[in-house]
Amino acid sequence: MGIEKMSLISVEGRAEQLDKSLMLCCESRNFQMNDISEKNGSAAGGAAQNPYSGAYEKLRGTAAALGITLEFRNYDSVKQETPDEFERWAEEVSSGVDKIRAEHEEMLKSIDELRSTDACVKHLLGLNVSFRDLFSMKYVKLRIGRLPADNLQKLDYYTNRCIHFIPFEKNPDYVWGIYLTPADTCEFADSLMKSLYFERTRLPDYLDEDAKTTDQMLENIIDDEERLDRQLEQQMSEYRDKYKDELLAVMSKLKFLTDCFELRSMALISAGRFSFSGYCPTRLAGKLSAELEKLDSVQTVEVPIKPKNAPADVPVRLHNNVIFRPFEMFVKMYGLPAYNGFDPTPYVAVTYCLMFGIMFGDVGQGLLVSLLGLLLSKFTRNGLAPIMTRIGLFSAAFGVLYGSVFGIETIITPFFHRENIWRLLGYTKQPENIFQVATTLLIAALGIGIVLIMLSMLFNTILKFRKRDFGEALFSVNGVSGLVFYISLVVAAAGMFMFGTNLFTPAYIICLIVLPLVLIFFKHPLSNLVMGVNSTEKVSVGNFIIENFIELFEAALSFLSNTMSYLRIGGFVLSHAGMMLVVAQLAGTNTPGAEITVSTVIVYVIGNLIVMGIEGLLVGIQVLRLEFYEIFNRFYDGSGQSFRPIEINFGADN
Amino acid sequence: MSFSSNSVIAKSRAVFGRSLTAEDFAQLCDKKSVAEAAAFLKTTSRFGEALAGVDPRTIHRGQLEALLEKSNFEIFEHFSRFDFTESKWFFREIVTQLEAEQILSVIQGVADGSTDSYIAAVPTFLIRRSRIDLLELGKAESFEDISRMLSGTEFGRILQPLLTEAAAAGKINIRECERRIYTYYYISCMKMVEKGCKGAVKTELKRAFLKSIDMKNVVTCFRMKAFGYDAGAAAEQIIPFRYRLSRAAIEQLMQQPDIGRVAAQLAEIGFSVDTSAQFQTIEQLTERISLDYLRRTLRISRNSPTVYFCLIECMQIELRNVKTVIEGIRYGLPGSEIMEMLVL
Numbered sequence: 001m002g003i004e005k006m007s008l009i010s011v012e013g014r015a016e017q018l019d020k021s022l023m024l025c026c027e028s029r030n031f032q033m034n035d036i037s038e039k040n041g042s043a044a045g046g047a048a049q050n051p052y053s054g055a056y057e058k059l060r061g062t063a064a065a066l067g068i069t070l071e072f073r074n075y076d077s078v079k080q081e082t083p084d085e086f087e088r089w090a091e092e093v094s095s096g097v098d099k100i101r102a103e104h105e106e107m108l109k110s111i112d113e114l115r116s117t118d119a120c121v122k123h124l125l126g127l128n129v130s131f132r133d134l135f136s137m138k139y140v141k142l143r144i145g146r147l148p149a150d151n152l153q154k155l156d157y158y159t160n161r162c163i164h165f166i167p168f169e170k171n172p173d174y175v176w177g178i179y180l181t182p183a184d185t186c187e188f189a190d191s192l193m194k195s196l197y198f199e200r201t202r203l204p205d206y207l208d209e210d211a212k213t214t215d216q217m218l219e220n221i222i223d224d225e226e227r228l229d230r231q232l233e234q235q236m237s238e239y240r241d242k243y244k245d246e247l248l249a250v251m252s253k254l255k256f257l258t259d260c261f262e263l264r265s266m267a268l269i270s271a272g273r274f275s276f277s278g279y280c281p282t283r284l285a286g287k288l289s290a291e292l293e294k295l296d297s298v299q300t301v302e303v304p305i306k307p308k309n310a311p312a313d314v315p316v317r318l319h320n321n322v323i324f325r326p327f328e329m330f331v332k333m334y335g336l337p338a339y340n341g342f343d344p345t346p347y348v349a350v351t352y353c354l355m356f357g358i359m360f361g362d363v364g365q366g367l368l369v370s371l372l373g374l375l376l377s378k379f380t381r382n383g384l385a386p387i388m389t390r391i392g393l394f395s396a397a398f399g400v401l402y403g404s405v406f407g408i409e410t411i412i413t414p415f416f417h418r419e420n421i422w423r424l425l426g427y428t429k430q431p432e433n434i435f436q437v438a439t440t441l442l443i444a445a446l447g448i449g450i451v452l453i454m455l456s457m458l459f460n461t462i463l464k465f466r467k468r469d470f471g472e473a474l475f476s477v478n479g480v481s482g483l484v485f486y487i488s489l490v491v492a493a494a495g496m497f498m499f500g501t502n503l504f505t506p507a508y509i510i511c512l513i514v515l516p517l518v519l520i521f522f523k524h525p526l527s528n529l530v531m532g533v534n535s536t537e538k539v540s541v542g543n544f545i546i547e548n549f550i551e552l553f554e555a556a557l558s559f560l561s562n563t564m565s566y567l568r569i570g571g572f573v574l575s576h577a578g579m580m581l582v583v584a585q586l587a588g589t590n591t592p593g594a595e596i597t598v599s600t601v602i603v604y605v606i607g608n609l610i611v612m613g614i615e616g617l618l619v620g621i622q623v624l625r626l627e628f629y630e631i632f633n634r635f636y637d638g639s640g641q642s643f644r645p646i647e648i649n650f651g652a653d654n
Numbered sequence: 655m656s657f658s659s660n661s662v663i664a665k666s667r668a669v670f671g672r673s674l675t676a677e678d679f680a681q682l683c684d685k686k687s688v689a690e691a692a693a694f695l696k697t698t699s700r701f702g703e704a705l706a707g708v709d710p711r712t713i714h715r716g717q718l719e720a721l722l723e724k725s726n727f728e729i730f731e732h733f734s735r736f737d738f739t740e741s742k743w744f745f746r747e748i749v750t751q752l753e754a755e756q757i758l759s760v761i762q763g764v765a766d767g768s769t770d771s772y773i774a775a776v777p778t779f780l781i782r783r784s785r786i787d788l789l790e791l792g793k794a795e796s797f798e799d800i801s802r803m804l805s806g807t808e809f810g811r812i813l814q815p816l817l818t819e820a821a822a823a824g825k826i827n828i829r830e831c832e833r834r835i836y837t838y839y840y841i842s843c844m845k846m847v848e849k850g851c852k853g854a855v856k857t858e859l860k861r862a863f864l865k866s867i868d869m870k871n872v873v874t875c876f877r878m879k880a881f882g883y884d885a886g887a888a889a890e891q892i893i894p895f896r897y898r899l900s901r902a903a904i905e906q907l908m909q910q911p912d913i914g915r916v917a918a919q920l921a922e923i924g925f926s927v928d929t930s931a932q933f934q935t936i937e938q939l940t941e942r943i944s945l946d947y948l949r950r951t952l953r954i955s956r957n958s959p960t961v962y963f964c965l966i967e968c969m970q971i972e973l974r975n976v977k978t979v980i981e982g983i984r985y986g987l988p989g990s991e992i993m994e995m996l997v998l
Contacts, residue, residue, distance in 0.1 A: 116709075148717065148778075150778035150779070151774075153789070154773050154774065154776070154778070154789065156789075157792060157793060158773070172707065173708065174707070192770075192774065197714050197716065197717040197720075199709075199712045
């Protein structure tokens, strides 16, 4: 559990075994290849042209034309092996599709043009003379089309140029109409109207009736063409049904071969031999090495990577049990831990569930969230779904403690109604509702915060010791000095305010409060001393004091603000109870003996859904904020690189 | 500063934020036809609204450019309705500048005998905001006609002697017309700055204006040198305001053999310019210098007139870039080559 141990596998063999070796590594889905060519400055393996890419690209275009979404299929049944065989098959399938597609595109273009002509004719419906008569005039020429509306006013200044424009319809941008001009000045008129951006519509010869009839004819022609186009689409659909499975299988195989060939660029080929290396989880490395060594002439060397002396480029893969695994998402969101670091996933899982449960405690709502998470996990791949399943259960558990079932607090007895508990908490009479134990709740929230801060500092100290960074471990704000300071302050404050014991004696203050602060203040020189480092950096005394004082002040302030930040845990318990009280009031069930009606149930259902939606989301975000800002900040350094095994998928090709 | 100053600043920055990015320009440059370019511009938040009603497949280049110009004009017009102080008087000056361009175009048309094309080319968005009847002006067939139509306007007063002289001689000194019109325009702008602003706001806005004038004068000097004129002739032709471009600087500028040397000289007299960069045209150099300053000022200035002025200039540079791309596409230039011509 935690960060998966990695091994470096070096593979070497005769050059003709390179593709098979790469395929095995791809199939394992657990091998991250190192780019040898980058280190050696040569990429002998990738110099050749990929023989499969032509066929693949052709089929990709065909799949896109057929509207097929690429997905991996088993390709055991695919008979094609050589690039030529793939090319031939791709040509055979694509040519049929290309023919239909070309006809379809031609048809669409024609429909588009007809529609555009019809749009113009529709604007001329007032024209009850046949186009045949108009276009066959000997001494007067006629043009139909549209003119930008702005330019209409300019035509008044060309009245002496024998152009007569008859507008039919107008919108803010264009005026549709016809212009008439004597045949002998037609060329000039056309040129002038063109300069006014008149867009001429040319009617096909067969449309020679009046505007209304022409419009009807055009509509009929468009209908016919659309029908033909639908037939083409039908043909395309049949083609798709016929070839889909085979196409996907062939493309899967081609994609595999294409990508494996591309991986050659990351290998080194020299003197007829290849070599490449990469990282593989140690628990799977033996199996992969054995598979590779089954290939003729291929040899492997497996080197387990120890965290202590790990190179900087070792990738990180988190490996947690099924309960904690969904919470890896939050850790990845912040940044993966370094290979020699610490995986906080279990810690995040426990603290997240606990804090969410406390803040959103309700049996009914919790179980509903859990059920919703379960359903979402089953039908979607949403990473939050399994987290919802888990936090919902914690919410239900704390709901039992608070005695809240969908906001109704009369079904289960809340903890503060038990006499031994309210007496233990120092109350002289039984609190009626959770608002009367608000102070205790807020103190408990602070307590949780203090424990979590201490734990985070402890983790940091241990991690720094493990990394042999003694300076940070001993003298940093989140190291031993900070921990001693914080615990001492908390213990003394608790003693004074809760038990009436004043621990702030001079010896206590000097040894446990001032001394840690002094150590933190002199962290840099002390660290250098402990680590035996001679610092070459020259800092003036004034600068040193100012910088360290500000750092110290900021650290002390952050202890206070971070602790207070946990008050929100208590705050949300009260807020949840308050919101459910509002729902109860709206439903009219907040008075004893209130009648339960259909409307009461409806208000309760809607109220619960709203509270769950708003508060569930808010609490989820707030807890995540506490995790990232108050907890991770103290010990976690998300500087790891993600493990990216080579694998074949259609990804961006879709 | 007016009550609406902060909102003018916020609105200017919001409009600037919608400008086309370098990535947008790279995509635009890769288009193969004007139709493709129009279709792309239609998808941008900057020009999408202006091109909403057009069909990119049938749009003409000139129409596309006119719509883009109209889009800029409408933004300025919208500002003038929204704010009654600086945006209002800036808008008046924008209209004046466009009117000046139209008058010069008509004079040029009469001089060339090509008056037909003027009316088709006149921007329709300007017609309803102009104090001159631009369409009537388009009917002018002679210099007397122009003189008559402009009588009673400031432009008429400035151009009257030249137009009268031209009516008699049959030809006109276009360069002098241009100088007089733009001198009038900039004098009116500077008066407006003097009258409309005070203290630090005035100083900052004047600096922005004068820098912009300096860059225009650099272009004039460089062009005049290309046509064989000397520093004296150039000094007479330039706009009579300066920020850093003194008479001595103009003389030196006229001696520079190429744009690279001009860039170096401008750097010497205090303009922030990357002398290692390659500039294809003098406009590219001056707009590069202007754009860096304008963008920086637009981001950091707290004075709404300056911010608004910078926005106007930036939008005009952006529009010129778009026109360059459209032109490049029409001539079938490779995208990378067009990109090199832009000022981004």
